[in-house]
Amino acid sequence: MILITGGLGYLGSHIALYLMSKGHEVVLVDNLSHASMQSLERLEYITKLYIPFMRLDVRNTPALQKVFEQYPIDYVVHCAGFKSLSESVHKPLEYYNNNLSCMMSVLRAMQRSGVRRLVNLSSLTVYGASGKDWKEQDDFHYQHQIPYVRAQQNIEHILQDTFQVDDYWQILNLRLGNIIGAYHDGQLGEWTQHMPKSVIQSLLQVAAGQRESFELFNQHLDSEDGTAERSYLHVLDMLDALYKLMLWSNDQQNFLASFNLCHPELRSLNRLIETVEDVTSAVISIQESTERVQEFAQLNGDLEKLNNTITWKAERSLTQMVEDQWRYYQASLNGM
Secondary structure, eight states: EEEETTTTTTTHHHHHHHHHTTTTTEEEEEEESOOOHHHHHHHHHHHHHHHOOOOOOTTHHHHHHHHHHOOOEEEEEESOOOOOOOHHHHHHHIIIIIIHHHHHHHHHHHHHHTTOEEEEEEEEGGSSOOEEETTTSSSSOOOOOHHHHHHHHHHHHHHHHHHHHHOOOEEEEEEOOOOOOTTSSSSSSSOOOOOOOOOHHHHHHTTTTTTOEEEOOOOOOOSSSSEEEEEEEHHHHHHHHHHHHHHHHHOOSEEEEEEEEOSSEEEEEEHHHHHHOOOOHHOOOEEOOSSOOOOOOOOEEEEEEHHSSSSOOOOOOHHHHHHHHHHHHHHTTTTT
């Protein structure tokens, strides 16, 4: 059985559905700070199965420990944590407390339960500087001022230190690009908060007439058009790679392995905005923010290590990513 922390969030719920489609049993934990019970309802409706769920804060190690005692868990996929770079600048203590404590609590509960198989979802931001072809063996840049980035760097050091003194672990550490999209049928996607923290959700709110304009923080970065260039990857392509890596790990001895998991092509924020306009037939009004946030001009990873390990390719276009997410967004607006 596979435990998914943050199991009702965007990535957690999609991972749960994908694993269940492959015949695996899952148990989900989430404190619902960035998720909704509607995700559980959708998962059970789609699968026609009861899905074990516990509402708890992953930082509560005794409560998390009881989940391990109640279910025969032999694998953990860790998705819980705060993920907004800009928000972390304004709430550094919350981000350090939440993200670092979540990782510590998960490792402690796993260690006490004798469970040593873990997938940790990290981010390309962990490298700490702008770059188009970061390799897994590259050193981190620690000068970056965004607390989220520093927390991710510390989490990876925690994993390294844990493995160094207890090498019975099998740890997959995935450094993700910007994951967007949804299942094609529109039945499962990203739950939209009133004030969303992701760029794509904010753009869709403008397209749906729920927000007057999109606030753009930087238009003068060292990139082709001045806006941030990112590796946008469809969530289904991410799931395909994640599952293949989990299968690969079945044949490995104890390890701690990091992989970049991203789209090989960089797309600018301006291009994403244009794609949203094309898909939704809406005009996205732009409001330039007076606030300046330290931001990566370009961020992408080299995929050589991933491609030497599994057979995988990012199949879906940026247009399809936006189309699938827009389809779910419209369905959610209509109460479906």
